[in-house]
Amino acid sequence: xxxxxxxxxxxxxxxxxxxxxxxxxxxxxxxxxxxxxxxxxxxxxxxxxxxxxxxxxxxxxxxxxxxxxxxxxxxxxxxxxxxxxxxxxxxxxxxxxxxxxxxxxxxxxxxxxxxxxxxxxxxxxxxxxxxxxxxxxxxxxxxxxxxxxxxxxxxxxxxxxxxxxxxxxxxxxxxxxxxxxxxxxxxxxxxxxxxxxxxxxxxxxxxxxxxxxxxxxxxxxxxxxxxxxxxxxxxxxxxxxxxxxxxxxxxxxxxxxxxxxxxxxxxxxxxxxxxxxxxxxxxxxxxxxxxxxxxxxxxxxxxxxxxxxxxxxxxxxxxxxxxxxxxxxxxxxxxxxxxxxxxxxxxxxxxxxxxxxxxxxxxxxxxxxxxxxxxxxxxxxxxxxxxxxxxxxxxxxxxx
Ligand code: NAD
Numbered sequence: 001x002x003x004x005x006x007x008x009x010x011x012x013x014x015x016x017x018x019x020x021x022x023x024x025x026x027x028x029x030x031x032x033x034x035x036x037x038x039x040x041x042x043x044x045x046x047x048x049x050x051x052x053x054x055x056x057x058x059x060x061x062x063x064x065x066x067x068x069x070x071x072x073x074x075x076x077x078x079x080x081x082x083x084x085x086x087x088x089x090x091x092x093x094x095x096x097x098x099x100x101x102x103x104x105x106x107x108x109x110x111x112x113x114x115x116x117x118x119x120x121x122x123x124x125x126x127x128x129x130x131x132x133x134x135x136x137x138x139x140x141x142x143x144x145x146x147x148x149x150x151x152x153x154x155x156x157x158x159x160x161x162x163x164x165x166x167x168x169x170x171x172x173x174x175x176x177x178x179x180x181x182x183x184x185x186x187x188x189x190x191x192x193x194x195x196x197x198x199x200x201x202x203x204x205x206x207x208x209x210x211x212x213x214x215x216x217x218x219x220x221x222x223x224x225x226x227x228x229x230x231x232x233x234x235x236x237x238x239x240x241x242x243x244x245x246x247x248x249x250x251x252x253x254x255x256x257x258x259x260x261x262x263x264x265x266x267x268x269x270x271x272x273x274x275x276x277x278x279x280x281x282x283x284x285x286x287x288x289x290x291x292x293x294x295x296x297x298x299x300x301x302x303x304x305x306x307x308x309x310x311x312x313x314x315x316x317x318x319x320x321x322x323x324x325x326x327x328x329x330x331x332x333x334x335x336x337x338x339x340x341x342x343x344x345x346x347x348x349x350x351x352x353x354x355x356x357x358x359x360x361x362x363x364x365x366x367x368x369x370x371x372x373x374x375x376x377x378x379x380x381x382x383x384x385x386x387x388x389x390x391x392x393x394x395x396x397x398x399x400x
Pocket of ligand 1: 065066067068069070092132133134135155156157182183184221223229237
């Protein structure tokens with residue numbers, strides 16, 4: 001099969017169109033300003049999902065890596081999902097295995113370590129493998145999951161390099177299984193509203209954007225400042241949300257980027273392998289610009305804002321697991337916060353059950369890693385870097 005970035009422009013447009021056609025089922029029916037909507041009622045599932053709901057059949061998810069995100073967010077979310085459930089775990093720590101087995105009622109036969117992982121191929125209880133490991137390990141485990149013949153969700157950022165991403169996509173294509181990235185905010189009503197307002201030019205064309213996301217890193221997860229395991233510093237980990245937010249609000253991929261590293265407060269210690277922070281700009285074909293910031297050295301506002309011809313739209317706080325608030329020049333968006341990860345995983349299950357494309361495919365993960373690499377190149381060289389070779393995948397809203 002042809003790799004996505006070798007496709008002709010026409011095929012790319014078709015790919016984007018196909019992606020956007022797949023969106024309807026996963027999107028909230030309407031933003032319903034100010035109305036208390038159940039997140040579940042808002043989702044419109046395909047027919048196979050309704051059958052699965054009626055039959056009480058849920059797809060089984062195995063979490064690989066039982067760290068902070070699995071423990072604090074994904075496992076609890078899998079108690080709320082309707083189309084999938086926590087069925088298995090993969091961990092190198094026996095004490096975690098015992099605790100999770102007890103807490104989530106997981107049978108011994110669904111518990112693996114990193115050596116026995118490949119035997120998951122023979123386990124019919126597991127439909128989806130969710131890779132929640134340090135970034136530098138994503139490629140190996142996605143490729144192994146593909147060989148095991150399972151559908152896969154891989155956490156963000158997809159991998160340290162675009163080459164890794166291409167290998168992962170190829171492995172999943174060969175396996176003929178669905179593949180998505182853990183981009184939870186594409187399923188979040190405030191972010192979906194930013195897509196709708198921005199892409200439909202509801203407030204007029206976007207002139208400029210600002211996105212900030214960063215925090216003071218306390219070394220609680222040391223792999224995050226290990227270049228090999230993390231791929232990079234806060235740009236990979238936190239800046240990716242700014243990148244994504246800007247792209248889906250504008251509904252376009254930037255044509256070029258410029259960047260500058262922030263001063264490094266600890267170049268021989270904490271930040272000897274990765275950057276402490278980055279300020280970067282993304283330039284769009286129509287002249288619009290996005291100014292973005294990320295950091296591991298200071299707590300930044302979590303913010304996504306666009307100035308438009310008629311006013312502005314803004315989320316602040318923008319990127320957390322909850323507590324997102326939005327407004328335009330006309331007033332508050334008045335939208336509900338929802339269990340983001342539960343929606344994200346149920347949407348993926350719906351894509352599997354109804355054979356639909358996911359709105360957050362591996363190709364989008366590749367696009368973002370290509371852009372992150374372009375930003376690093378711009379920071380290193382001090383030059384404007386063209387992004388013309390970046391794969392043209394967009395999450396186009398179909399909400400009017
Ligand atoms: P963490 O350090 O808390 O968890 C990592 C897990 O990997 C641990 O269970 C650890 O034991 C295991 N592991 C296996 N081999 C390891 C090794 N060689 N070095 C270090 N750990 C190893 O990290 P986390 O915050 O849970 O992040 C895990 C993944 O989830 C990352 O890809 C991260 O970017 C992603 N994440 C995503 C979100 C989101 O909102 N989508 C939020 C947080 C983290």
